[in-house]
Amino acid sequence: MIFFQGYMKYWREDYSSILAYMYEHMIISLTVIALSITFSIPLAVYLTKIKSDLIKTITFNIANIFQTIPTIALLALVIPLFGIGFVPAVVALFLYSLLPLLRNTYAGMNSIDPGIIEAAKGMGYGTIQRLFKIELPVALPYIMSGIRVTSVYIISWTTLAALIGAGGLGDLVLAGIGYNDSMMIFTGTFLAIIIAISLDLVINKIEKIFSYS
């Protein structure tokens, strides 16, 4: 009870800075998610359209390499290029998020029954029409699940962005570690989880709207 009262007091005194951290966290995450979607999905679609296996292998290997570098190391590596703060954090997390979305979209596009594509061609859909009216909608469940998984990862990784001065809930956790203040650590972690779960729910809803089976 005493702990609970203390915790309420902490929120009353610090809520504006807590919400500011949360806001920062969401901005970084959403920026990365948006960038990742606008870059990875078209890239994956492009990869399904080209014949050259070499380009595919190279692209996936690069994405794979980014993924295998430990998050902290990647954050450190972008400092010489972009300094510290928001931009390098977004760049590092973006590189990190490439693979899951790329892989899901690529798999989704490749999973389309060739009969569907052939029917669409034979019925007189042009290339672009076919892509937007048939292929992407058919692959959408895969793509959406890729987006969902990636988003949840990104929100969790964003906690580390505080290490290169980008702010976010990671700041709260780091400060908590510094002051040995478990309330701060708990709050930072808890809010990150809340954001992740909420986003997961929202995307799930969108997924439901677009799913067809």
Add this chain to the structure above:
Amino acid sequence: MIELKGVGKVYEDGFQALNNIDLAFENGKINVLIGPSGCGKTTTMKLLNRLVDYTDGEILLDGRNLKEIDPIELRRQMGYVIQNIGLFPHMTIYNNVAAVPKLLKWPKEKIKKSVMELLQLVNLDPDTYMNRFPSELSGGQQQRIGVIRALAADSSIILMDEPFSALDPISREQLQDELISLQSEINKTIIFVTHDMDEALKIADQIILMKNGHIIQKDSPNNIIANPADEFVKDFIGKKRLTPKQKLPSLDNFISKSFVSIQSDSSTAEAIKQMTAYKLTNIPVVTQDDMYLGSINLYGALDNQEETIENLVESDTYTIESTTETVEVINELNSINTTIPVVDGNGKLVGTLDPYQLLYEWRVTSEYECGEQ
């Protein structure tokens, strides 16, 4: 009309899939391309909507060179049905059928009318089915949608590549029947690919038999069977269809000549004795010169042992003339379960016939026919 003149196709890898194809698809007819796997049926079909471009010769569509027509426009003018159905899983049945009319930017009302009519044409209730997704339909229903989707834009040419081959035999037969009755209403130019000769013979106006990228024979189903061009055609049609139906042995083979009969001036007691001795329920009665008079029934005779044979004989019994075709006899047999007297043209008793033996023989013969293939 679609005409192929000296058409050839060499694929990018150098493989010559088609060689010097001369062919005309007449308007309003069902043209069936048939041949073993890999002979070039699909390639020939895809030349028509330019999913594959030919490398030799020319194709004329109503006199116009096919290569002058924009492929996208061309495809929207031709219905296309494929083996794996290829319905769009994210679209309702309504939107699937409406796909090409929408591409052609038909007015909404016109599209709706067309979709409703087509669903009814294949006996799928529009209210029940139009808002369903393809995954909610059976295989046969899905392919019905596949077929009417190809008809939706009211194109005069429909291409169908093994449309029914993935279906179970019952659905396949049904869809073939529906296609035939549909065609009598819509009169499209249908190009139909199959590797199933039964299907071809059933639906085709013209059969085009192919092998290794060549046309071996093109003709009506009847003419192909009557005059197969060579051994390959004969093999492909199959012996079973070429030999006339196996005939049943002549009735003679079934007539028992060592029959028992009784003369009309014998005593009734003698008749009863004969019947019990030979385990018969009936015995034919003849005159002295073997003319058939009728039969006596065992139970009738036992009940009236004092009567003479002449009074007991039933003359309106069923008899068979010895020259009757065996098949006809079998068709008559359904209700008769006793031994049947056989008479010649003059009414002379020449033997008896055991219906069970005849039916048995008939079954053995027909099983042999079916099993032969």
